Amino acid sequence: MTHALPADPRPQTPDPRPQTPDGLDQEASLLAARFPDLLNAYRLFVSAVGSEFRSYRDALRHDLERPGVTVRVQEDFIPTGSETLDKLDTYIAGCDAVIHLVGDLTGALAQPSSLALIRQRYPDLGRRLPPLAPFLEDGAPALSYTQWEAWLALYHGKTLLIAVPEDAAPRDAGYRRDEAQRAAQQAHLARLAAVERHPEIRFANADRLAVELLRSKLHEILARAGVRMRPANLPFGSLGALFKGRDAALADLAVSLGGIPASPSAVVARVINGIGGVGKTRLALEYAWRRADDYSALLFVGAESPAALQRHLAALCSASVLDLPERHETDEGRQYEAVLNWLRTHPGWLLIVDNVDSEDAAAAAEALLPRLAGGHVVLTSRLAHWSGRLALPSLEVLARKDAANFLVARSQERRRPRTDDAALAAQLADELGGLALALEQAGAYIAQRRLNFAEYLAEWHSQREKVLAWYDARLMQYPKSVAITWQTSFDRVGEPARRLLQRLAWLAPEPIPESLLAVAVPEDAGEARATAGAPADSLAALVELESYSLVRRASDAPSFTIHRLLQEVSRRPRDDTAPAAAAALRAALAWVDAAFVGDPGDVRDWPLLDALAPHALAVARYADAAGIADPTARLLNQVGLLLLEKARYAEAEPLLRRALAIDEASLGDAHPKVAIRLNNLAQLLQETNRLAEAEPLMRRALAIDEASFGDAHPNVARDLNNLAQLLKATNRLAEAEPLIPRPQTPFPRRATHGQTTRNQTPLDDDPDRVHRQLPCRHQEGAAARSPAAGT
Numbered sequence: 001m002t003h004a005l006p007a008d009p010r011p012q013t014p015d016p017r018p019q020t021p022d023g024l025d026q027e028a029s030l031l032a033a034r035f036p037d038l039l040n041a042y043r044l045f046v047s048a049v050g051s052e053f054r055s056y057r058d059a060l061r062h063d064l065e066r067p068g069v070t071v072r073v074q075e076d077f078i079p080t081g082s083e084t085l086d087k088l089d090t091y092i093a094g095c096d097a098v099i100h101l102v103g104d105l106t107g108a109l110a111q112p113s114s115l116a117l118i119r120q121r122y123p124d125l126g127r128r129l130p131p132l133a134p135f136l137e138d139g140a141p142a143l144s145y146t147q148w149e150a151w152l153a154l155y156h157g158k159t160l161l162i163a164v165p166e167d168a169a170p171r172d173a174g175y176r177r178d179e180a181q182r183a184a185q186q187a188h189l190a191r192l193a194a195v196e197r198h199p200e201i202r203f204a205n206a207d208r209l210a211v212e213l214l215r216s217k218l219h220e221i222l223a224r225a226g227v228r229m230r231p232a233n234l235p236f237g238s239l240g241a242l243f244k245g246r247d248a249a250l251a252d253l254a255v256s257l258g259g260i261p262a263s264p265s266a267v268v269a270r271v272i273n274g275i276g277g278v279g280k281t282r283l284a285l286e287y288a289w290r291r292a293d294d295y296s297a298l299l300f301v302g303a304e305s306p307a308a309l310q311r312h313l314a315a316l317c318s319a320s321v322l323d324l325p326e327r328h329e330t331d332e333g334r335q336y337e338a339v340l341n342w343l344r345t346h347p348g349w350l351l352i353v354d355n356v357d358s359e360d361a362a363a364a365a366e367a368l369l370p371r372l373a374g375g376h377v378v379l380t381s382r383l384a385h386w387s388g389r390l391a392l393p394s395l396e397v398l399a400r401k402d403a404a405n406f407l408v409a410r411s412q413e414r415r416r417p418r419t420d421d422a423a424l425a426a427q428l429a430d431e432l433g434g435l436a437l438a439l440e441q442a443g444a445y446i447a448q449r450r451l452n453f454a455e456y457l458a459e460w461h462s463q464r465e466k467v468l469a470w471y472d473a474r475l476m477q478y479p480k481s482v483a484i485t486w487q488t489s490f491d492r493v494g495e496p497a498r499r500l501l502q503r504l505a506w507l508a509p510e511p512i513p514e515s516l517l518a519v520a521v522p523e524d525a526g527e528a529r530a531t532a533g534a535p536a537d538s539l540a541a542l543v544e545l546e547s548y549s550l551v552r553r554a555s556d557a558p559s560f561t562i563h564r565l566l567q568e569v570s571r572r573p574r575d576d577t578a579p580a581a582a583a584a585l586r587a588a589l590a591w592v593d594a595a596f597v598g599d600p601g602d603v604r605d606w607p608l609l610d611a612l613a614p615h616a617l618a619v620a621r622y623a624d625a626a627g628i629a630d631p632t633a634r635l636l637n638q639v640g641l642l643l644l645e646k647a648r649y650a651e652a653e654p655l656l657r658r659a660l661a662i663d664e665a666s667l668g669d670a671h672p673k674v675a676i677r678l679n680n681l682a683q684l685l686q687e688t689n690r691l692a693e694a695e696p697l698m699r700r701a702l703a704i705d706e707a708s709f710g711d712a713h714p715n716v717a718r719d720l721n722n723l724a725q726l727l728k729a730t731n732r733l734a735e736a737e738p739l740i741p742r743p744q745t746p747f748p749r750r751a752t753h754g755q756t757t758r759n760q761t762p763l764d765d766d767p768d769r770v771h772r773q774l775p776c777r778h779q780e781g782a783a784a785r786s787p788a789a790g791t
Contacts, residue, residue, distance in 0.1 A: 051174035085114035208237030245402025277437030347374030397434035410443030
C-alpha cells in the first residue's frame with residue numbers, strides 16, 4: 001500500500017523540548033556549542049552503516065564539505081552523553097538534506113529508551129508515516145539508527161536522497177554478508193517506497209556516488225544556497241582499485257600535458273588513440289579523477305561528428321555544469337560561443353573530447369583547439385594519424401597478468417569461487433585478448449549471473465555470439481557491447497578495406513606478414529576482384545584499416561596484427577550477411593593456399609612457411625568446420641609436414657590424420673591423394689616408433705597407387721621404398737629386399753640443405769633423381785596439385 005505524506009511536513013503538536021532564551025532548545029544549544037558552524041552553514045547529513053560504507057561516507061564528506069557547507073555523520077553524535085537517536089533527531093530537524101545510503105547491513109539497532117523518547121516527542125509519528133506504526137508498538141521489532149535517520153528526515157520534511165549500491169560495488173573491510181540484515185534492508189526500502197520515496201541513485205564506487213549526487217537535486221539545492229561547486233559532468237566515476245595495468249599510461253599522459261595553466265595561455269592537447277574498446281575513455285576519466293583537485297573544472301563532451309561536438313559543448317552552459325546565463329538561450333550557436341568564452345576566461349580546466357572517430361570530427365576538434373585557452377584537452381579516438389605532436393603512443397591491450405587480476409577483482413563479490421580461479425582468469429584473459437571492454441563485459445556478465453570462471457568459459461565456447469552481444473549499460477558503465485563498438489568502425493572504412501578485414505578475420509591472432517598482401521586472391525575464390533583482390537588494393541586497404549586502429553602495424557618488422565575479438569566479431573554474420581561471410585572464408589582460404597608455397601623439408605623455405613603456418617592452420621580449421629574440403633586438406637597436410645620436419649610430432653599427427661579423413665570423405669578411399677595422406681601419416685608413425693600402426697597404412701597406400709598408376713609408376717616406387725625401409729627396421733630383411741626399387745627405377749629424391757629435406761617438384765618432373773634408400777614423404781606445392789602429379 002502506498003501512503004502519501006501530509007502536505008505540511010511539520011508536526012502539529014508543541015515541541016516538548018525545553019527552550020533557551022535564544023530560541024534554541026537545550027539540545028540544539030549543546031550542539032551549537034560543539035559545532036558552532038551549524039548556525040550559519042548549509043547542513044547535510046550522510047546516513048550510512050560505517051562497517052559497510054565508511055570510506056564512501058568519508059569521501060562524500062571530503063567532497064561536499066567546504067565554507068558554507070557542513071556535513072555530519074552518525075558518529076558525530078554518539079559520545080555526547082545522551083541518547084544517540086535524540087541527538088540525531090536534533091541535527092536532522094535543523095539540517096537541509098539527508099543522503100541515505102542503503103546497503104546490505106542495518107547497523108546497530110536503536111535502544112528501547114531511544115524509541116520511547118521519540119514516541120513521546122512525536123505522538124503523531126505513526127499517523128504521519130503509516131509504515132512506521134507497527135514499529136512504535138511495545139515489544140515491536142527494533143529499527144536501526146541508520147533506518148531511523150531516513151524516517152526522521154521524512155518526518156521533518158527534509159530532502160531525502162536515497163542511494164543504493166550496485167551488486168559489484170566494493171564494500172569496506174568491516175563488511176560481512178548477513179542474509180537476515182540484507183532482508184531487513186530490503187524491507188526498509190519497501191517501507192520507504194510505500195510513502196513514495198525510492199532510490200534515486202545507484203553507485204558502483206565512491207567516485208560514482210559523488211558524480212550521481214552532483215547530478216541529483218542536491219546540486220540545485222546547493223546552488224540555491226549560494227554554494228558554488230566545481231563544474232563537472234564526467235559520465236562515470238573512477239574504477240578505483242579496479243583500474244589496473246595503466247600506471248605507465250597515466251604517468252605518460254600527465255607528463256605530456258604538463259602543468260595546469262594558471263592563466264589564459266594556449267591549450268595543451270593530447271590524443272589517446274587505439275582500437276575500439278581498449279580503454280581510451282576510461283584512461284582519460286581515471287586521469288581526470290586522480291587530478292580532480294588540481295583542475296578548476298572537469299568537463300566531458302562527445303564528438304562523434306562536428307555537429308555533436310558543437311551540440312555537446314553548447315550543453316555545458318546548463319545549470320548543472322557551468323550554469324551560464326546563456327543556458328536559457330534557444331540559439332545553440334550562442335550557447336556554444338558562451339562556453340568557449342568561459343573556457344578562455346577561467347583557466348585551469350580539463351576538457352575530455354570523446355569518440356573523435358571520424359575524419360570530419362577530427363578536423364572539427366583540431367579546429368577548435370586554437371579557439372581555447374588556459375586548459376588541457378584530452379581527446380580519445382580510434383584514428384591513428386594526427387597533426388603535430390597531438391597523438392600519444394597507441395594504447396595497448398592489458399597485459400595478461402593485469403587482465404586476469406581485473407577479472408578476479410571485478411567479479412569478487414558475486415562470483416562463485418573455485419580453487420583454480422587464478423588459472424581460469426588467466427585463461428579467460430587470453431581468450432579476450434586483454435581488451436578492456438571485453439574484460440568489463442565478462443566481469444559484469446559473471447557478476448550478474450553469479451557464474452564462476454569455468455561456467456563463463458563454457459558459455460564463451462558454446463554461445464560466443466550471445467556472450468559477445470550481451471551488455472548492460474548500468475552494470476558496465478559503457479554504452480555499447482564489444483560487437484556494436486567495432487561495428488561503427490566497420491561502417492566507416494571503404495569496401496576494399498572491409499573485404500580485407502573480412503579475410504583477415506579467418507586468420508590467426510598472430511603477426512601477419514605483409515608479404516601476404518603481395519599475393520593476389522585467386523580469381524575463382526568468390527571475392528570481387530575489382531574491390532579487394534589485387535596486391536596494390538590490399539596494401540591501400542591495410543593502410544586504411546590502420547588509420548582506424550583496426551590493425552596494428554609493427555614498427556620493427558614488416559608485419560601487422562588484428563585483435564582476436566575483432567576477428568571474432570568480423571567472422572560472425574549479421575542478419576542477411578551470412579553469404580558474404582561464407583564468401584570471405586573461401587576467399588581467405590584460397591588466398592592463404594596461394595601463398596603457402598614451399599617445401600616443408602627445405603630449411604630455406606622455413607622463414608616463409610613459419611610466418612604463414614599459424615594462418616594456414618587457422619583458416620584451414622575454419623574451412624574444415626564449414627565443410628570445405630579443398631584446399632583445406634592440402635593446407636593441413638603441408639602444415640603437418642612442416643611440424644613433422646621440426647620433430648613436433650604431437651602437433652603434426654592430428655593435422656595429418658585430419659587431412660587423410662577429409663580426402664577419404666571427399667574423394668573416396670581409393671583416390672591417389674588418399675595414398676599421399678596415408679604415406680605421410682605412416683612416416684610420422686614410423687618416426688615415433690609405432691611401426692605396427694604404420695605398416696598397414698603403407699600397404700594401403702601402395703595398393704591405391706598400384707591400382708591408380710600401374711606397377712611402374714614413380715609413386716609406386718616411392719611406396720615400395722617406404723615399406724621396404726619399415727620392414728628393414730623391423731628386421732624382416734627377406735621381406736624388404738624384393739621391394740627395394742632397382743637403381744634405374746625413378747623415385748623421389750632426398751636432398752640435403754643443412755638437414756634432410758624433401759623435394760617440392762612433382763614426381764614425374766625431376767630428371768635428376770638418384771637412388772637413395774631412404775623413406776620418402778610427399779608434400780604439395782602450388783605448382784603441382786593435380787592427381788596425375790601425385791598431389
